[in-house]
Amino acid sequence: MILLSFVSFLCTLAVSAAVIRWLGKRSVEYGEGMPQRFHVGEVPRLGGLALLIGVVASWLLGVWRTQAGDPGLLRLGSWVLLWIAVLLPAALGGIAEDMTQRLSVRYRLLLTLLSGGLAVWLLNLRLPRLELPWLDVLLHQAPWLGVGIVLLAIAGLPHAFNIIDGYNGLAGMVALIVCLALAHVCLQVGDRALGALLVCTAAATGGFLVWNYPRGMLFAGDGGAYIWGLVIAVASLSLVQRNPDVSPWFPMLLLIYPVWETVFSIYRKTVRGVSPGVADALHFHQLIYRRIVRGVFHDDESRRVLMRNNRTSPYLWGFTLLTVVPAVLFWNNTPLLMAFCGLFVISYVMAYFAIVRFKVPRWLRH
Numbered sequence: 458m459i460l461l462s463f464v465s466f467l468c469t470l471a472v473s474a475a476v477i478r479w480l481g482k483r484s485v486e487y488g489e490g491m492p493q494r495f496h497v498g499e500v501p502r503l504g505g506l507a508l509l510i511g512v513v514a515s516w517l518l519g520v521w522r523t524q525a526g527d528p529g530l531l532r533l534g535s536w537v538l539l540w541i542a543v544l545l546p547a548a549l550g551g552i553a554e555d556m557t558q559r560l561s562v563r564y565r566l567l568l569t570l571l572s573g574g575l576a577v578w579l580l581n582l583r584l585p586r587l588e589l590p591w592l593d594v595l596l597h598q599a600p601w602l603g604v605g606i607v608l609l610a611i612a613g614l615p616h617a618f619n620i621i622d623g624y625n626g627l628a629g630m631v632a633l634i635v636c637l638a639l640a641h642v643c644l645q646v647g648d649r650a651l652g653a654l655l656v657c658t659a660a661a662t663g664g665f666l667v668w669n670y671p672r673g674m675l676f677a678g679d680g681g682a683y684i685w686g687l688v689i690a691v692a693s694l695s696l697v698q699r700n701p702d703v704s705p706w707f708p709m710l711l712l713i714y715p716v717w718e719t720v721f722s723i724y725r726k727t728v729r730g731v732s733p734g735v736a737d738a739l740h741f742h743q744l745i746y747r748r749i750v751r752g753v754f755h756d757d758e759s760r761r762v763l764m765r766n767n768r769t770s771p772y773l774w775g776f777t778l779l780t781v782v783p784a785v786l787f788w789n790n791t792p793l794l795m796a797f798c799g800l801f802v803i804s805y806v807m808a809y810f811a812i813v814r815f816k817v818p819r820w821l822r823h
Contacts, residue, residue, distance in 0.1 A: 458529055458531060458649075458652070458653050458656055460518075460522075460529075461515045461516075461518055461519050461522075461529075461531075461653060461656070461657050461660075462515065462656050462657055462659070462660035463660070464511075464514060464515045464518055465511045465512060465514065465515035465657040465658075465660040465661040465664070466511070466660040466661065466663055466664040467511075467664065468507075468510055468511040468514045468515070468661070468664070469507045469508055469510065469511030469512075469660075469661040469662075469663075469664030469665050470511075470664035470665075470667055470668075472506065472507035472510045472511065473504060473507040473664060473665055473667070473668045473675050474668070476501055476503045476504070476506060476507055476675060477501060477668060477674050477675055480501055480503055500673060500674065500675065500676055501675055501676070502555040502676040502677075502678030502679075503552065503555055503556070503675070503678060503680070504665050504668075504669065504675045504676055504677040504678055504680070504681045505548065505551055505552050505555060505677055505678050505679065505680020505681035505682070505683065505684055506552050506555075506680060507661075507664070507665055507675075508661050508662065508665055508677070508680070508681050508684050508685075509544075509548050509552070509680065509684055511657075511660075511661035511664055511665075512544075512657060512658055512661045512684065512688070513541055513544075515657040515660070515661070516533070516537050516540070516541060516654060516657060517537075517541075519531055519533035519537065519653060519654075519657070520533050520534065520535065520537050520538065529649075529653075530649065531649055531650055531653045532649070532650045533650055533653060533654075536580075537654070539579040539580055540580070540654065540691065542575060542579060543572050543575045543576045543579060543580065543687070543691060544572065544684065544687055544688065545572075546568045546569075546571045546572045546575070547565075547568050547569045547571070547572040547615055547683040547684075547686075547687050548680055548683055548684050548687070549568075549680075550564070550565050550568035550569075550679075550683070551565065551568075551615070551619075551678065551679035551680035551681070551682065551683035551684070552678070552679075552680035554678075554679045554680075555678035555679055555680050562734040563734075565616075565679065565683075566612060566616070569611065569612040569613075569615050569616065569683065569686075569687070570608060570611075570612045572611060572612075572687055573607065573608040573609075573610075573611035573612045574608065576607065576611055576691055576694075577604055577607055577608065580691070580695070582607050582611075582691065582694050582695065582698065583600070583603050583604065583607060583694075583698060584596065584603040584604075584606045584607055584694060584697070584698070584705070585603065585697070585698055586697075586705060587705050587706075588704060588705060588706065588791040607694055610690050610693075610694060611687060611690045611691060611694075613716075613719065614686035614687070614689060614690040614712065614715070614716070615682060615683040615684075615685070615686030615687050615690070616682075616686070616719065617686060617712075617715035617716055617718065617719040618631075618632065618682040618683070618685045618686040618689075618715055619679055619682035619683070619686070620715065620718055620719055620722060620740060621714070621715050621718055621740070621742060621773070622676075622677055622678075622681070622682045623740065623742050623743060623746075624742060624746065624766050624767075624769045624770050624773075625669055625670045625671060625672075625673045625766050625767050625770060626666060626669060626670030626671070626767070626770040626774075627742060627769070627770040627773055627774075628677060628681075628682060628685065629662050629665055629666045629669055629670065629677060629681075629685075630666065630670070630770065630774050630777075631714065631715065631773070631774070631777050632658075632659075632662050632685035632689065633659050633662045633663060633666070634774075634777060634778070634781055635689055635711055635712060635777075635781065636655045636656070636658050636659035636662065636688075636689065636692075637655070637656070637659050638711055638781050638784060638785050639652075639655050639689065639692055639693065639696060639708070639711065640652040640655040640656050640659065641785060642696065642703060642707065642785065642788045643655065643696060645788070646696075646700040646702055646703060648696065648699060648700060651692060651695055651696060651699070654688070654692065655688075655692055658684075658685075658688050658689075662685070665677065665681065670767065670770070671767040673766065673767070686715075689712070693708030693711070693712070694708075696708070702789050703788060703789060704788060704789055704790065704791040704794055705791075706791050706794035706795050706798065707784055707788040707789075707794060709794070709798060710780050710783065710784040710794045710797050710798050710801070711780065711781060711784040713780050713798055713801045713802075714773075714776060714777050714780060714801070714805075717801065717802055717805055718740065718741060721805070721806070721809070722740060725739065741773075741805070741808075741809055741812075742769060742770075742772075742773055744809070744812045744813065745769055745772050745773070745812070746765070746766070746769045748812050748815065749772065749812065750765055750768045750769050750772075779801070779804075780797065780801055783797045784797070
């Protein structure tokens, strides 16, 4: 597992450097008027390409080592090729959008749905239980409901990561933390193969973050967000399906921040009569940037924006750890996990409206 993660890290690191060196000036300009733009200058948004190469290279190496004798006892058989087939439609669609900025939200959603359909078909992915008696009975009587939830999760989580991908190191660090948390529980239940795939994804994310935080030389783009969301969604569902001891609310609490950010964003835009697909600058991380992070004084405008950008992400890392820590500690305790999910939702809404109404505690602004 160490060798695979090392290869994943180095591949992503090297390809990221190549993208910055040779593709930086050829990247499509990101419009100055875009509400989610918080940087000065043109930065390549092809981090997803580097992530894809790093992840796929390490996974294929794991398959080859298994066929050659499996020295790490990871059992990464030919089924890993099916994971790659599931990953490609959404990942390539996101990378295409990063290169052209001409792929509409509708087509990108269809591509993530295609990946979800492939997961159901090729990986036989299902949601067997929710550990709520009446819902479990309903899932047993109508298995298509479980398939629908799987499709919704796989199609939605990539876009959830895309929403929180607003500042240097934000989505990447959240993805790295979540991957390692999932891998920890995989090892706890003896699912080393799934843990290896997640550790490789975390290592590739680390290679990307070398260039993304704090220097902001490369962005993940839609491609990177879709890779993180898809791998984590498929791994979470597989972990619950393959291991009855793992509560289905464990990945829910683990991912409650990007999931609730998406749900709340849809609600907020619908109430205002705006299409959920229209970008705005009212997400939680954007409010923190504007109303909590203190201004930076520097003669160079790009340096000033970069420094303030970098100071935003640690607030959200801490916010993420508030859910990841209890999720890892109580991964098999459904009532506690559900309680923490409810607590997060209440805390998020209270914090959001406190920031909107300028009622932020003074200590948070220092």
